[in-house]
Amino acid sequence: MKITRIETIPFAIPYRKALRFASGEVGTAEHVLVRVHTEDGITGTAEAPPRPFTYGETQASIIAVIDTVFAPQILGESALRREAIWARLTRTIGNPTAKAALDMALWDVIGQSLGVSVTELLGGFTDRMRVAHMVGFAPATEMVAEAEKLRAEYGITAFKVKVGRRPYRDDVEATRALREALGEDVELYIDGNRGWTAAESARALRELEDVGLTFAEELCPADDVLARRWLAEHSSIPLYADESATRPAEVTRELLAGAAHGVSVKTARTGFTQSQRIVHQCEGLGVDVVMGNQIDGQIGSLCSAAFGAAFQTTARRPAELSNFLDMTDDLLAEPLRIENGTVRVRPAVGLGIEIDDNKLKHYRQDT
Incomplete structure (x- = not known):
């Protein structure tokens, strides 16, 4: 259950119409796909939606903080040690959606490893x-x-x-x-x-x-x-x-x-x-x-x-x-x-997330 690799993949999918509200407007889902891989071959998946007008995060900042700050702190750690991992993440202030995506991906890993749903x-x-x-x-x-x-x-x-x-x-x-x-x-x-x-x-x-x-x-x-x-x-x-x-x-x-x-x-x-x-x-x-x-x-x-x-x-x-x-x-x-x-709720182990690789290839922003 040791964490061996963390992926952060930027992707962008347009909205049919922008959602407008008092603090901002969103016309494109410029999100980050977060994947946590373990030595057992399990991959946990989640999504980080940056909202700069609310939390100050951007697509680039989420990738940067996970790749350069959070990943080095938790690589090699057991995915079961959620409290220890959360304590390390919270040493860095802010960055709520980056932390949340990692946390949800870890729960996905644990659910898959135990053969039960996260729910x-x-x-x-x-x-x-x-x-x-x-x-x-x-x-x-x-x-x-x-x-x-x-x-x-x-x-x-x-x-x-x-x-x-x-x-x-x-x-x-x-x-x-x-x-x-x-x-x-x-x-x-x-x-x-x-x-x-x-x-x-x-x-x-x-x-x-x-x-x-x-x-x-x-x-x-x-x-x-x-x-x-x-x-x-x-x-x-x-x-x-x-x-x-x-x-x-x-x-x-x-x-x-x-x-x-x-x-x-x-x-x-x-x-x-x-x-x-x-x-x-x-x-x-x-x-x-x-x-x-x-x-x-x-x-x-x-x-x-x-x-x-x-x-x-x-x-x-x-x-x-x-x-x-x-x-x-x-x-x-x-x-x-x-x-x-x-x-x-999907009747599957973990979160039941399966990514369409062709769609990811089409919408990802880093290639």
């Missing part, structure tokens, strides 16, 4: 996840058309609405239009990506009180400490922390400060090891969680589904697993499927 290793609560889809900035009519299409084709009945525009009334109009078009049976929640001030958030939430939102996510910046606390105290809609709660310590800070009522868990930035800690932390405090999305491709979405299905807490509500549908292609040999609004 079973983590807890094995269920074999499927309900799906929520993120709807990006666009005119209200286009946002409604996108949601109606996804409901009709894939049975998706939960939608995250990207907000944070100025004036905020554009977002209020779009959210209200989605509710009117989709009806009361569809779950809606909003995500501001830090785009509003607390005052703007409060006004928007008041205007949306009758829309029936499940919650509102990361409406204003984490640095607005007192303003976030004030907003949480005065909001009738639960507020969830996302970019402000990327590590267990940040989760503690946001919850105990009274700045959030729930937490978004993203395996793309906390892997399986740290995500598991965050879930247990939230369970202990009686706080709800949602499985978020880093605009992942199918590999990342598969990883998120595998983790979310492992725990009752994460399987309780729909997970953001569908934005790969906007990509023109992907690397998986067997595409991830959404049927009747759900994604099934």
Whole structure:
């Protein structure tokens, strides 16, 4: 089980349309395929999606930190020593998606070596996840058309609405239009990506009180400490922390400060090891969680589904697993499927990731 080699392969796959939101825009999935090889011939696989406007990482920086900093620290180590490996990775600050990809690839190795799925290793609560889809900035009519299409084709009945525009009334109009078009049976929640001030958030939430939102996510910046606390105290809609709660310590800070009522868990930035800690932390405090999305491709979405299905807490509500549908292609040999609004965990050992070598050859950026 000793780690003998680590691969970092940059690849780029265009989106059919860019996903636009308050903190940025993504038109091409410029990700990094991460592979961990062991002396037993097992290869663990994961995907690192850089988001420079959120974490400061780029495709090049992820490759550089794994190849020059992380790999030398863990080559020759047993893949079973996850805690020792994680301790070495965390000696380097930042670089969350690089660390997360390595961690998930290690869990894939362990699952394969034991002949069980990662979902079973983590807890094995269920074999499927309900799906929520993120709807990006666009005119209200286009946002409604996108949601109606996804409901009709894939049975998706939960939608995250990207907000944070100025004036905020554009977002209020779009959210209200989605509710009117989709009806009361569809779950809606909003995500501001830090785009509003607390005052703007409060006004928007008041205007949306009758829309029936499940919650509102990361409406204003984490640095607005007192303003976030004030907003949480005065909001009738639960507020969830996302970019402000990327590590267990940040989760503690946001919850105990009274700045959030729930937490978004993203395996793309906390892997399986740290995500598991965050879930247990939230369970202990009686706080709800949602499985978020880093605009992942199918590999990342598969990883998120595998983790979310492992725990009752994460399987309780729909997970953001569908934005790969906007990509023109992907690397998986067997595409991830959404049927009747759900994604099934693959009945395979490890994560069940099999890469199409021809597609990888076509989309990789280093040859």
